[in-house]
Amino acid sequence: MDKNAMMQNLARALDEKDVFNGAWLYAEKGEIVSKGALGFRDPENTLPITEDTIFQLASVSKTFTAAAVMLVIRQGLLSLEDKITMYFPELTAYEGVTVRHLLTHTGGVPDYFDDADWFIKIWKEEKRVPGNDEILRFLRETEAKPYFAPGEGLHYSNTGFNLLALLVERLSGLPYEEFLQKNIFEPAGMSSARCCHIRRDGVPFANYARATVFEDGKWVADVDSSEDGDVVAFDGLNGDDYVYTDIFDMLRWDRALREGKVLTAEEQRLMYTPGKLKNGEDAVYDEDDGLGYGLGWAVEHDEEFGLIVSHSGGMPGVATWFERFLDADRVLVILGNRDYRDVRAYMGYWDGMRAIARDEEPDPIVSIEEIAIKDPDKSRWERFCGKYEHLEDADFIVDEVRMKDGELWAKCIDDDGDPLEFRLYPIGENEFGRKGGMLKLTFGEDCLMFDDYTCKKL
Numbered sequence: 001m002d003k004n005a006m007m008q009n010l011a012r013a014l015d016e017k018d019v020f021n022g023a024w025l026y027a028e029k030g031e032i033v034s035k036g037a038l039g040f041r042d043p044e045n046t047l048p049i050t051e052d053t054i055f056q057l058a059s060v061s062k063t064f065t066a067a068a069v070m071l072v073i074r075q076g077l078l079s080l081e082d083k084i085t086m087y088f089p090e091l092t093a094y095e096g097v098t099v100r101h102l103l104t105h106t107g108g109v110p111d112y113f114d115d116a117d118w119f120i121k122i123w124k125e126e127k128r129v130p131g132n133d134e135i136l137r138f139l140r141e142t143e144a145k146p147y148f149a150p151g152e153g154l155h156y157s158n159t160g161f162n163l164l165a166l167l168v169e170r171l172s173g174l175p176y177e178e179f180l181q182k183n184i185f186e187p188a189g190m191s192s193a194r195c196c197h198i199r200r201d202g203v204p205f206a207n208y209a210r211a212t213v214f215e216d217g218k219w220v221a222d223v224d225s226s227e228d229g230d231v232v233a234f235d236g237l238n239g240d241d242y243v244y245t246d247i248f249d250m251l252r253w254d255r256a257l258r259e260g261k262v263l264t265a266e267e268q269r270l271m272y273t274p275g276k277l278k279n280g281e282d283a284v285y286d287e288d289d290g291l292g293y294g295l296g297w298a299v300e301h302d303e304e305f306g307l308i309v310s311h312s313g314g315m316p317g318v319a320t321w322f323e324r325f326l327d328a329d330r331v332l333v334i335l336g337n338r339d340y341r342d343v344r345a346y347m348g349y350w351d352g353m354r355a356i357a358r359d360e361e362p363d364p365i366v367s368i369e370e371i372a373i374k375d376p377d378k379s380r381w382e383r384f385c386g387k388y389e390h391l392e393d394a395d396f397i398v399d400e401v402r403m404k405d406g407e408l409w410a411k412c413i414d415d416d417g418d419p420l421e422f423r424l425y426p427i428g429e430n431e432f433g434r435k436g437g438m439l440k441l442t443f444g445e446d447c448l449m450f451d452d453y454t455c456k457k458l
C-alpha cells in the first residue's frame with residue numbers, strides 16, 4: 001500500500017470538507033514514509049505552513065515533563081513513592097498523594113480548569129500572568145477538594161503536572177524551561193524545541209503557527225477571541241503544556257528515547273507501565289479504547305503491533321497527536337493550529353491516519369452535511385421544540401430546542417458550564433447530529449435522549 005499517497009489524500013480531503021491546518025509526519029524504523037503541511041500559520045491566511053513550522057504541543061508536553069521527573073529521580077533527588085507533602089507541606093488537603101500518583105493522574109488532585117476564574121482574575125485585575133509557582137497558592141486559596149482519595153481512581157489533572165514541573169525546578173535548582181533545554185532537547189538533538197510562554201513573553205520563533213479559532217464566521221487568533229482569549233491567563237504555567245517544536249523534532253524525540261540518549265530502557269519500562277489503583281486494577285485512561293496511563297504516556301497493547309504509547313494535546317486552536325509503536329518501530333505525529341469546525345470530518349482524518357499506520361485502508365472522510373438527510377420531513381419538528389429537564393449527573397445539558405430559519409437548533413450548557421447553541425442536522429428517524437461534535441440526539445415521546453441520558457420535556 002502507498003502510505004504516503006493515502007496520507008496526502010486524507011489531508012487534502014479534510015481540507016476540502018472542513019480545513020486542514022497543520023503538518024504531519026509518519027516514519028517506520030526511523031525513515032520518513034510521509035510528511036506534509038497544509039494551511040496557514042496566521043489567521044489572515046497570508047503565511048503558509050511549511051514542514052518546519054513550529055507548533056504548540058499542548059498536552060503532548062507531558063511526555064517531556066515525565067522524562068524530566070525521571071531524570072531528577074536518577075539524580076537521587078526524588079522518588080516515585082515520595083509524598084508531595086514532603087516538598088509542599090502546605091498541601092495538606094492532598095495528604096498521601098505521591099509523585100507516581102501525579103504522573104498517572106491517580107492522585108485525585110483537581111484540575112485547575114475546574115476553577116479557571118482564579119487565574120483569569122489575576123490576569124485581568126493584577127495585569128499579569130500567574131507563574132507556575134503560584135499553582136500552590138491556587139490550590140490553597142480555592143480550597144479545591146480532591147476528586148477521590150489517592151489511588152482510588154483516574155481523573156486527568158493538568159495541575160498534577162504543574163506540581164511535577166515545580167518539583168523539577170526546585171530540586172534541580174534550574175528554571176524548568178532551562179532544565180528541559182539542557183537535559184532533554186539538546187541531548188535529543190531537538191534544535192527547534194523550546195519550553196516558553198508566547199502569549200506572556202512574545203514569540204521567539206520566526207516560523208510559529210498561531211493558535212487560531214473560528215468565531216463569528218471568521219478565523220481569529222486565540223488571544224483575540226471573545227470566548228477563548230482568556231487562554232493568556234494560563235500561559236505562565238509549566239508541565240502540562242507550553243513546549244513548542246516541529247514535526248522533525250518529534251521524530252528526533254522518538255529516536256532519542258529508542259536510543260537511550262535521554263532515558264534508560266529501564267526508566268522507560270516504568271513509564272510505559274499503566275498505573276495501578278488501590279484495588280489492583282490498571283488505571284484506565286480511555287475506557288472506549290482500553291488505554292491505560294503510565295508515567296506521562298497513554299499505554300496500549302495491540303495484538304499485532306505490540307506496545308504502543310501515545311499522547312494527545314488540545315487547547316483552543318491547537319490539536320496535536322504523538323503515537324509511538326515501540327515494538328513495530330513506527331511513529332505518527334500530527335500538529336495542528338486551528339480549531340476543526342466539523343468534528344466528524346476531523347475524526348475521520350485522525351482515525352484514517354492511525355489506520356494507515358496500522359497497515360489498514362482508511363475510511364472516506366465524511367462531513368455532517370454529507371450524512372444529513374437531504375429533504376427531511378419537518379412536519380414533526382415543532383413537537384420537538386421546548387425546554388428539557390437538567391439532569392444532575394449529566395456533564396452536558398440540553399436546555400432548549402427551537403426552530404430558527406426553518407432548521408432545528410439546540411441551546412445547551414457544556415461540561416465547563418458555558419452556554420452554546422448549534423444547528424441540529426437530521427441523520428435518521430427522529431435522530432440528529434451536530435457539526436461541532438459527535439453527540440447524537442434522539443427525540444421520543446415528550447423526551448430527548450443522548451448518550452445514556454433521557455430528559456423529559458418540560
